[in-house]
Amino acid sequence: MARREPTAPEAPTPVDREAFDRLYRDEWSGLVALGWSLTGSWARAEELTQDAFADAYRRWDQIGQLDRPGAWVRRALINRTASDHRRRGVEARGLARWSSRSTPELDAADADRTGDLATDRVGDPGFWAAVRSLPARQAECVALHYLEDRSVADIAAVLGCRESTVKVHLHRGRSTLARKLEEIR
Numbered sequence: 264m265a266r267r268e269p270t271a272p273e274a275p276t277p278v279d280r281e282a283f284d285r286l287y288r289d290e291w292s293g294l295v296a297l298g299w300s301l302t303g304s305w306a307r308a309e310e311l312t313q314d315a316f317a318d319a320y321r322r323w324d325q326i327g328q329l330d331r332p333g334a335w336v337r338r339a340l341i342n343r344t345a346s347d348h349r350r351r352g353v354e355a356r357g358l359a360r361w362s363s364r365s366t367p368e369l370d371a372a373d374a375d376r377t378g379d380l381a382t383d384r385v386g387d388p389g390f391w392a393a394v395r396s397l398p399a400r401q402a403e404c405v406a407l408h409y410l411e412d413r414s415v416a417d418i419a420a421v422l423g424c425r426e427s428t429v430k431v432h433l434h435r436g437r438s439t440l441a442r443k444l445e446e447i448r
Contacts, residue, residue: 300406301344315339334421401436
């Protein structure tokens with residue numbers, strides 16, 4: 264058996280800083296607003312958006328070649344918000360068990376996380392609180408549709424699903440929101 268000589272690692276592909284910076288400038292505020300609509304926290308939204316852009320920067324040699332790198336970053340943000348939501352739920356349940364307090368106290372604290380800046384920039388916090396109470400995929404579709412005014416085709420591309428799936432989630436999300444918002448009145 265012949266011995267193979269080790270090969271030198273390939274030099275990392277240089278990042279096209281100009282293209283990445285343009286994507287960052289063009290997409291930052293919309294992505295933070297999307298993150299806020301899904302998390303209810305302006306600070307968490309900024310943090311998750313920054314993390315999604317950091318992932319994009321690390322993989323820019325692949326993502327920069329995509330037709331719509333902004334869609335990739337949106338998907339990364341949506342995935343991060345879902346993971347964050349699961350992690351926070353586990354933490355809240357563990358804290359509730361540990362401290363023998365009920366979770367409504369924790370939920371009230373979570374509902375108070377939105378600041379005036381977020382409210383001024385994105386709209387009615389009651390509406391977005393209702394959106395966050397939807398199942399995750401419905402909330403994602405509704406947020407992309409209403410917040411970013413994206414078409415069904417765009418939403419399908421961002422979420423990596425069929426247009427018919429997006430239509431179903433939008434319909435169900437809208438129906439549930441209509442009932443919830445009617446109850447509030």
